[in-house]
Amino acid sequence: MAVFSRGFGGNRTPSDPRIPPGQYLTEDFPVLSAGPTPHVDLADWTLDISDVDGHRNTLSWDQLMDLPSEEFTADLHCVTKWTKLGTMWRGVPVETLLGGTQSDAEYAMIHSYGGYTTNLPIDDLLLGNAWVVFEYDGAALAPVHGGPARLLVPHLYLWKSAKWINGIELRRQDKLGFWEGFGYHAYGDPWREQRYEGD
Amino acid sequence: MKATDDIPQAEQIADTPPGILTARPIQWRRAKLHDSRMETRTARTLVFDVPGWTEHRAGQHVDIKLTAENGYTAQRSYSIASASAPGRLEITVQAISDGEVSPYLVETMAPGDELELRGPIGGWFQWTEQLTEPILLIGGGSGIVPLMAMLRERIRVDSNAPFRLLYVARTPDHIFYANELYSIGQSNSDVIIDRLYSRAGLPDDPRTPGRLGLEDIPRPTFGETGSTRVYVCGPSGFVEGATQLLQSGGHQPTAIRTERFGPT
Numbered sequence: 295m296a297v298f299s300r301g302f303g304g305n306r307t308p309s310d311p312r313i314p315p316g317q318y319l320t321e322d323f324p325v326l327s328a329g330p331t332p333h334v335d336l337a338d339w340t341l342d343i344s345d346v347d348g349h350r351n352t353l354s355w356d357q358l359m360d361l362p363s364e365e366f367t368a369d370l371h372c373v374t375k376w377t378k379l380g381t382m383w384r385g386v387p388v389e390t391l392l393g394g395t396q397s398d399a400e401y402a403m404i405h406s407y408g409g410y411t412t413n414l415p416i417d418d419l420l421l422g423n424a425w426v427v428f429e430y431d432g433a434a435l436a437p438v439h440g441g442p443a444r445l446l447v448p449h450l451y452l453w454k455s456a457k458w459i460n461g462i463e464l465r466r467q468d469k470l471g472f473w474e475g476f477g478y479h480a481y482g483d484p485w486r487e488q489r490y491e492g493d
Numbered sequence: 494m495k496a497t498d499d500i501p502q503a504e505q506i507a508d509t510p511p512g513i514l515t516a517r518p519i520q521w522r523r524a525k526l527h528d529s530r531m532e533t534r535t536a537r538t539l540v541f542d543v544p545g546w547t548e549h550r551a552g553q554h555v556d557i558k559l560t561a562e563n564g565y566t567a568q569r570s571y572s573i574a575s576a577s578a579p580g581r582l583e584i585t586v587q588a589i590s591d592g593e594v595s596p597y598l599v600e601t602m603a604p605g606d607e608l609e610l611r612g613p614i615g616g617w618f619q620w621t622e623q624l625t626e627p628i629l630l631i632g633g634g635s636g637i638v639p640l641m642a643m644l645r646e647r648i649r650v651d652s653n654a655p656f657r658l659l660y661v662a663r664t665p666d667h668i669f670y671a672n673e674l675y676s677i678g679q680s681n682s683d684v685i686i687d688r689l690y691s692r693a694g695l696p697d698d699p700r701t702p703g704r705l706g707l708e709d710i711p712r713p714t715f716g717e718t719g720s721t722r723v724y725v726c727g728p729s730g731f732v733e734g735a736t737q738l739l740q741s742g743g744h745q746p747t748a749i750r751t752e753r754f755g756p757t
Binding site for chain 2: 296297298299300301302303316318324325326327328329330331332374375408409438472473475476477489490491492493
């Protein structure tokens with residue numbers, strides 16, 4: 295049974311099927327993080343991809359730039375309740391990066407400069423819904439928003455879109471990442487409002 | 494709703510780090526406004542009675558849900574301002590002029606009115622009495638709120654950990670908890686409270702008003718109980734500037750925890 299708040303009549307967020315439950319629309323691009331913004335030189339930047347069979351592949355920035363990338367539009371949903379529609383990005387689809395990986399990996403742990411981690415099922419990275427992005431709104435991605443490159447997985451809450459990505463670790467078993475270990479939901483589907491463990 | 498009120502908010506498993514919850518959903522709880530006070534002309538502390546609330550860690554937050562008569566709901570997160578106490582918690586809300594929720598909380602909500610909240614949420618940006626190393630708190634504007642919870646908790650548990658607060662606000666009129674901060678600083682020799690003004694200060698201030706600079710940042714200390722642990726909270730631009738200064742001033746990035754509010 296709902297608890298009504300006397301005198302509350304706010305209705306600024308329009309009813310829009312693109313906005314998941316419990317979210318409000320923002321025109322801003324809020325920044326949230328757990329610690330200081332890492333600053334990484336492109337000359338030093340690497341993306342480490344490791345598979346369950348021990349195989350390891352390290353990409354340099356130049357190698358990332360050599361891969362086919364695409365421009366796309368995405369809606370962003372942050373667990374702190376804001377939603378930003380129609381953001382423009384350029385990036386390399388994750389399935390291009392993971393190549394013809396034939397391993398029996400079911401999960402991935404994403405690693406970032408600065409120590410951040412987040413976990414995802416492998417299908418959420420491989421089925422056309424995830425990119426390693428390096429441009430936002432037509433310009434190089436700013437460090438404060440995860441530059442030089444971040445993961446973008448728009449169908450999940452934005453904490454899964456790890457900023458400052460530097461590694462994709464394929465795994466047979468799931469292991470909780472940074473926020474997940476502090477009680478945030480292991481999967482994080484905004485449409486089922488999976489914010490916290492048990493939701 | 495009644496039956497869930499007796500279930501503890503969260504269970505702590507002995508060996509797990511603080512803040513880890515067991516695998517049960519965090520329940521929405523009914524909360525009633527008990528009392529309130531204005532901290533500034535536009536910021537208000539709200540004191541809620543929350544049946545079934547057992548405890549929280551300083552630095553954690555709650556999710557608030559308002560429901561209008563037509564069924565429309567809005568949710569926002571607010572840092573808990575008070576030290577841990579059963580059945581009660583406080584938040585301090587800064588009214589944002591074109592906000593949807595904050596004007597209601599600051600201008601409309603009256604004692605006896607209700608909302609729903611759930612929590613406590615978060616386990617990274619928190620201070621507990623197990624931490625004995627020196628603590629540096631840096632707050633910008635309404636970023637003072639979770640840091641105030643940490644200060645209040647330190648006092649509640651009678652900790653000896655050295656605490657230093659750098660609180661940056663535009664003018665003295667923008668300072669929350671002014672009297673309490675003064676009395677805490679006066680009565681605790683290991684707690685240093687510095688109020689820094691970015692636009693305009695008091696006539697006898699030795700420091701010229703302005704944004705945080707390298708000279709304002711204390712160097713890290715390396716003592717018996719460990720090296721300085723830093724918590725920074727405020728608008729994103731403030732946090733960005735402060736963390737750069739901290740690193741220039743010798744603090745390791747891994748010793749710095751941040752929480753950001755606001756639009757960009």
